[in-house]
Amino acid sequence: MAFVELKSVRKSYGSNTVLQDVDLNIEKGEIVAIIGRSGSGKSTLLRCINGLEPVQGGEVWVDGVAVHDPRANLRELRARVGIVFQSFNLFPHLTVERNITLGPTIVKGIGAAQAAVLAREALRKVGLEEKIKAYADELSGGQQQRVAIARSLAMAPSIMLFDEITSALDPELVGEVLLVLEAMAREGMTMLLVTHEMNFARRVAHRVVFMNQGKVWEQGPAKEFFAAPKTEELKGFLSAVLH
Amino acid sequence: MIRELALLDVYYLVLAVRWTIALTLLALAGGSLIGLLVAAGGASHHLLPRLLALGYVGLVQGIPLLAWLFIFYFGLSIVGYDLPPLIAATVGFSVYAGAFLGEIWRGALIAIPRTQWEAGTAIGLTYIEQLRHVIIPQAVRIAIPPTVGFLVQLIKNTSLAAVIGFVELTREGQMTTAATFQPFAVYLLVAALYFSLCYPLTRYSRVLEGRRRGVR
Numbered sequence: 001m002a003f004v005e006l007k008s009v010r011k012s013y014g015s016n017t018v019l020q021d022v023d024l025n026i027e028k029g030e031i032v033a034i035i036g037r038s039g040s041g042k043s044t045l046l047r048c049i050n051g052l053e054p055v056q057g058g059e060v061w062v063d064g065v066a067v068h069d070p071r072a073n074l075r076e077l078r079a080r081v082g083i084v085f086q087s088f089n090l091f092p093h094l095t096v097e098r099n100i101t102l103g104p105t106i107v108k109g110i111g112a113a114q115a116a117v118l119a120r121e122a123l124r125k126v127g128l129e130e131k132i133k134a135y136a137d138e139l140s141g142g143q144q145q146r147v148a149i150a151r152s153l154a155m156a157p158s159i160m161l162f163d164e165i166t167s168a169l170d171p172e173l174v175g176e177v178l179l180v181l182e183a184m185a186r187e188g189m190t191m192l193l194v195t196h197e198m199n200f201a202r203r204v205a206h207r208v209v210f211m212n213q214g215k216v217w218e219q220g221p222a223k224e225f226f227a228a229p230k231t232e233e234l235k236g237f238l239s240a241v242l243h
Numbered sequence: 244m245i246r247e248l249a250l251l252d253v254y255y256l257v258l259a260v261r262w263t264i265a266l267t268l269l270a271l272a273g274g275s276l277i278g279l280l281v282a283a284g285g286a287s288h289h290l291l292p293r294l295l296a297l298g299y300v301g302l303v304q305g306i307p308l309l310a311w312l313f314i315f316y317f318g319l320s321i322v323g324y325d326l327p328p329l330i331a332a333t334v335g336f337s338v339y340a341g342a343f344l345g346e347i348w349r350g351a352l353i354a355i356p357r358t359q360w361e362a363g364t365a366i367g368l369t370y371i372e373q374l375r376h377v378i379i380p381q382a383v384r385i386a387i388p389p390t391v392g393f394l395v396q397l398i399k400n401t402s403l404a405a406v407i408g409f410v411e412l413t414r415e416g417q418m419t420t421a422a423t424f425q426p427f428a429v430y431l432l433v434a435a436l437y438f439s440l441c442y443p444l445t446r447y448s449r450v451l452e453g454r455r456r457g458v459r
Contacts, residue, residue: 052364078367089362093380102376103366155366 003028003063003190004049004159010057011044011214018044020214022058026159031191033201033222036211037237042194045211046161049192050074050081063158079107082152083161086168088144090136096123096147097132100154108155115154122150126180142173146180153184160184162193198241202226210234248423253432259415260436266401266411269333271394274340281345286352296345303342309403311335316407328409336401343393351386352378391448395441402437412436 002025011019019041026032034042047053048060051067051074060067065077091099100122101115110118123129126146136144145165152160162181166174178200185191185204195201201208202222209219210233218234219225229235284296303311315338316331326334355378363373405414416433420426 050365052361075367075369078365083365085358085362085365087358089358091359091362091377091381093384103368106372106376107367151366 001061001064002026003030004192005061006045006049006058007061008058009045009048009055009060009068011041011048011053011055018214019048019055022214022216024209024216026190026192028158029188029190030207031185031189031205032193032207032209033205034192034194034209034211035196035198035201035237035241036217040211041214042211043163046083046163046192046194049161050078050083052083075107079103079155080158081161082155082157082159083163084145084148084152084165086164088136088141088148088168090144090148090151092136094135095132096128096134096136096139096150099136099147100151103151103155118154119150122154123147125153125183126150127176140173141169142176145169145173145177149177149180149184159190159192162191162195164194164196166195166197196241198226198238210237212237245424246422248419248425248428252419252423252429256412256415256419256429256432256436259410259412260440262409262411263398263401263413263437263440266329266332266336266404266409267394267398269329270336270340270397270401273333273337274344274397277337277341278344278348281341282348282352285345285349296349300342300346303338308335308339308400309406311338312403312407328404328407331407332401332404332409336397336404339400340393340397343396344390347389347393348382348386350389351382354385355381388448388451391444391451395444395448398440398444399437 004024004026006022006024009019009022010017022041022045024045034045036042044053048055049062049067051060051072054070055068058068062077062081066072067074067077090096091102094102097116097119100119101112104110104115104118105112120129120132123132126149128143128146128150131139131143131147136147139147149165166177169177174197178197181191181193181200182204193201193205205222207219208222208225210217210225210229210231212233218229218231226238229238281296281299284292285300287293287296312332312335315326315335316328319326319331359377359381360373363377368376401411402413404411405417408414410418412433416429420429423429
């Protein structure tokens with residue numbers, strides 16, 4: 001069984017079907033990029049994997065946990081599946097340090113002193129150790145997003161989900177965030193990222209998935225995927241975004 | 244028997260401020276209890292608590308405070324519950340404060356973006372843990388200035404308790420006026436005493452508003 005397995009996943013809001021019959025496997029250590037037009041279901045797919053969105057049909061398995069099962073222990077699952085959002089979502093009333101230690105101390109029951117060590121380590125990985133006592137509104141967008149990544153990393157997840165994490169950033173701040181992702185990729189982190197950064201996807205991802213109309217429309221190894229798209233829809237999409 | 248306005252009268256008026264403050268604090272305590280329920284119900288995802296909270300607020304805000312005081316003092320005594328003025332006033336003001344505080348606090352709760360809940364969920368916090376560590380600390384910061392503002396309203400409105408015979412500042416003023424027939428001097432003093440309670444709170448509320456901009 002793959003580390004993440006989606007089988008015929010169906011998700012709808014009322015009569016609006018967002019995902020239909022989605023099958024997707026992700027192996028441990030794999031880096032998968034998901035691309036597609038807005039509204040194609042990419043973000044929803046990501047959110048179904050850590051149970052932020054319940055599915056209406058099919059199965060979602062993550063590291064042996066049946067996420068689609070309403071009785072699943074999502075708290076325990078979320079400690080192992082990190083997610084970073086487009087809008088950072090740092091807790092504005094807490095310091096950077098407390099943002100990071102909240103999860104480890106409360107969810108995992110780690111002591112304050114040890115959690116502080118974890119926070120420092122996580123911040124070192126994103127290159128922001130000196131901001132440990134800062135508040136979110138004292139940081140740039142890129143720094144906030146790096147703290148959000150550190151917040152996830154401190155939980156020692158076995159997979160990280162990234163939901164268009166550079167889309168809300170000013171262009172000059174995108175690079176610093178992508179550098180952090182590349183460093184994580186080198187360390188062998190299993191990563192699933194919804195992104196509009198095609199060059200980054202081509203360079204870092206092992207596999208790229210194109211979502212269209214709520215379905216996995218086409219997928220393949222990054223090099224071939226961009227060099228020789230098979231479906232008309234992917235060709236159209238790529239020519240629109242790469243011009 | 245009319246007598247001169249004496250220093251002793253001034254002394255009694257100042258002492259009566261204690262009862263204005265006491266009634267305010269009792270109403271604040273009772274109103275906070277009700278307000279917490281109203282805020283929790285009003286911000287709930289379930290329909291029934293939301294309707295109950297909405298109905299309560301609508302009912303209380305749609306009836307004058309004075310009418311509530313009459314209901315709890317005169318109304319209940321007719322059906323056999325003879326409440327002393329302090330109790331009747333406390334209940335009446337709590338009912339009233341509960342609706343307003345509930346609305347203020349509900350507004351503060353729903354002002355926290357949904358993404359803050361989501362970020363809490365994403366690191367594995369339970370609903371209660373999200374409330375305690377993420378939502379309520381931020382909502383409190385939003386709610387404090389308007390809550391202090393309402394407190395000023397509450398202090399001034401406790402003067403209505405005079406009509407059910409509760410001897411607070413205004414009632415003491417009426418009695419002093421009756422004895423001395425110096426309404427202008429007496430009520431000017433009463434007004435000054437209310438002002439000395441309310442104005443610092445109003446200023447403080449402004450300071451808090453200014454401080455809130457960074458939401459920290």
